[in-house]
Amino acid sequence: MRYPTNKINLGGVLIGGDAPISVQSMTFTKTKDVKATLEQIKRLHFAGCDIVRVAVPSLEDANALEEIKKNISLPLVADIHFNHKLALIAAKSVDGIRINPGNIGSKERIKEVVKACNERALPIRIGVNSGSLEKEFDIKYGPTAKGMVESALYNIKLLEDLGFTSIKVSLKASDVARTVEAYKMLRPLTNHPFHLGVTEAGTKFHSTIKSSIALGALLLEGIGDTLRVSMTGELEEEIVVGKAILKDSGVVKEGVNIISCPTCGRLEADLVKAVEEVERRVRHIKAPLDISVMGCAVNAIGEAKHADVAIAFGKKEGLIIKKGEVIAKLKENELVDRFIKEVEIEAAKEN
Numbered sequence: 059m060r061y062p063t064n065k066i067n068l069g070g071v072l073i074g075g076d077a078p079i080s081v082q083s084m085t086f087t088k089t090k091d092v093k094a095t096l097e098q099i100k101r102l103h104f105a106g107c108d109i110v111r112v113a114v115p116s117l118e119d120a121n122a123l124e125e126i127k128k129n130i131s132l133p134l135v136a137d138i139h140f141n142h143k144l145a146l147i148a149a150k151s152v153d154g155i156r157i158n159p160g161n162i163g164s165k166e167r168i169k170e171v172v173k174a175c176n177e178r179a180l181p182i183r184i185g186v187n188s189g190s191l192e193k194e195f196d197i198k199y200g201p202t203a204k205g206m207v208e209s210a211l212y213n214i215k216l217l218e219d220l221g222f223t224s225i226k227v228s229l230k231a232s233d234v235a236r237t238v239e240a241y242k243m244l245r246p247l248t249n250h251p252f253h254l255g256v257t258e259a260g261t262k263f264h265s266t267i268k269s270s271i272a273l274g275a276l277l278l279e280g281i282g283d284t285l286r287v288s289m290t291g292e293l294e295e296e297i298v299v300g301k302a303i304l305k306d307s308g309v310v311k312e313g314v315n316i317i318s319c320p321t322c323g324r325l326e327a328d329l330v331k332a333v334e335e336v337e338r339r340v341r342h343i344k345a346p347l348d349i350s351v352m353g354c355a356v357n358a359i360g361e362a363k364h365a366d367v368a369i370a371f372g373k374k375e376g377l378i379i380k381k382g383e384v385i386a387k388l389k390e391n392e393l394v395d396r397f398i399k400e401v402e403i404e405a406a407k408e409n
């Protein structure tokens with residue numbers, strides 16, 4: 059069961075409580091390059107991103123936010139460290155701010171940022187990273203889960219003491235164990251929603267594995283209200299993997315679940331090519347369908363009984379099976395097209 063957190067509103071996207079778990083990403087342009095940043099935001103939006111974040115390390119970046127916001131419909135978050143003046147400028151145009159109040163400086167500066175966020179009802183994400191803990195926590199605990207949790211509690215208190223509660227929290231480490239431990243340790247200690255992620259998770263291959271293990275483990279325990287898959291790779295991949303984690307952990311009942319066999323010596327067809335083609339051609343389908351693509355009749359009939367649509371490849375031919383009933387026997391090169399057609403028919407029934 060999902061942990062019952064507070065609900066916050068980030069530019070129209072609700073986070074926490076019973077709101078759907080959103081998928082976020084971040085551009086990697088210089089934010090002051092408005093044209094390039096808008097292009098990346100457009101790509102992320104098209105890929106299905108729910109919330110986009112941009113880095114704001116300089117005054118020029120902060121000043122570019124107004125123009126960026128005017129040209130997009132995705133909620134926009136400004137990522138700011140150390141300089142509260144940049145947060146004050148950003149707060150005039152963005153939908154949310156990611157800071158660590160602890161590295162913003164004096165209480166007066168934090169107060170100014172909170173006032174600016176309150177004026178426009180902007181939420182703040184307290185983004186704790188194991189690699190950049192405040193000195194006092196780093197000295198006392200090192201870059202441990204405990205250190206991350208203590209830093210988060212300290213930062214939460216700074217905001218709550220000012221009466222500010224539109225908060226979400228992230229606790230990111232670059233490895234699975236510390237990330238999971240930190241989120242689980244903090245979960246019973248606050249009701250603010252959590253933004254999940256493993257930071258600096260590496261290339262597509264490693265990030266997919268690390269994020270799937272960590273985020274999957276947390277989601278299965280009902281922890282997590284929004285997430286980002288951090289990846290050294292193409293923008294769209296973060297969204298594809300993030301959505302797949304939500305789907306395959308059973309949190310989201312949307313999209314096609316593909317069952318395919320690992321192949322073996324009984325295989326008489328090019329199954330790898332066929333499954334890749336099927337995966338590509340059903341990616342747009344939102345209906346929650348189970349489809350199966352199997353290399354021979356040994357397991358195909360059993361799997362097909364539970365699938366909405368199935369293919370059982372044979373020698374130069376194969377069967378199309380719907381809800382356990384064989385509906386066609388076709389030549390190998392006709393199977394995928396007919397299969398996709400039948401999947402689309404089933405998807406239309408669900409809409």
Ligand code: SF4
Pocket residue numbers: 319320321322323324325352353354355356357358
């Ligand atoms: S379905 Fe057939 S080809 Fe595929 S792994 Fe099983 S026995 Fe082998």
